[in-house]
Amino acid sequence: MLRATVRTLNLSNRICNQNNFNISHSELNIQSIRRWRYRRPLELGTSKSKLFRIPEHPEPNIDELKELKRLNDEYRTKVKSIRTYFREEKHKRDEAMLLKPQSIKDDADFERISKINDEWNQGIAKMREARLNAERIAMQQEIKWQLEKQREYEEEQRRIIDELVLKEKEAAKSFIVRENFDEALDLALKNISDFNYAIDFEGNMYKGRQGEAKKSFEIESELE
Known part of the structure; x- marks a missing residue:
């Protein structure tokens, strides 16, 4: 180390x-x-060599103890006297402040300061009232604008819904219901649609299971 x-x-x-x-x-x-310096760990406890050893205390000096006691008493007496003096002075000052009448000059200063304070309060009150009125007007305009936007949105949604309803009504005319079921069935049997077809390598289409061959240009025209 x-x-x-x-x-x-x-x-x-x-x-x-x-x-x-x-x-x-x-x-x-x-x-x-x-x-x-090596120190014995605390968890091992007191060593055997120091287990029953009693340390020697030196005998106190009587004259020194008397002098220390005298100095201590003198210090405490002086501190107590200072505290008592300060307490009495504070008590006298408080009594003088209570018995002292307020002078005319102090009354005039107080009235002048109160008047200035009232003027400031009135000015601040006017400014606050003007600010609150401006905020109130701006809030009313904002509410009107929001209501107008909401009304336009509802009208647009109503228009879209009406268009959807009209489309559904037009499409409902071609629906198959109980009244026109027989007529729709006869029409479907007369016009049979066969979506089965095949195409060869030359582009010919064969519709149905036994259909005639069609050329590629015919296929393109049908797809168009």
């Missing part, structure tokens, strides 16, 4: 010399080296 400490001190001394720090090696050693 001592070797590591010396190595650290040498490195610190080299760094100080490179940076032109005026620190001597002896000062660096005095500030950095600390002697390590």
Whole structure:
């Protein structure tokens, strides 16, 4: 451990010399080296060699104790006297302030200050009222604009719904219901649609299971 400490001190001394720090090696050693002392761990308790050892207490000096007691009593007496003096002075000052009448000059200053304060309060009240009125007008305009936008939106939605209803009514005319079921069935039997077809390598289409061949241009015209 001592070797590591010396190595650290040498490195610190080299760094100080490179940076032109005026620190001597002896000062660096005095500030950095600390002697390590072995201490018995607390969990092991008191050692056997010190288990029944009673430390010797030196006998007190009677004259010294008397002098310390005298100094202590004198200090406490002086502090008590100072506190009593300050308490009495404060009590006298409070009584003087209660008995002292308020002068005419103080009354005039108070009235002048109260008048200035009232004028300031009135000016601030006018400014606050103007600001609240402006905010109230702006809020009313904002509410009107929101109501107008809501009304336009509802009208647009109503128009879209009416168009959808009309389309559904027009489409409902071609629906198959109980009344026109027989007529729709006869029409479907007369116009049979066969979506089965095949195409050969030459582009000919054969519709149905036994259909005639059609050329590619005919297929394109049918798809169009």
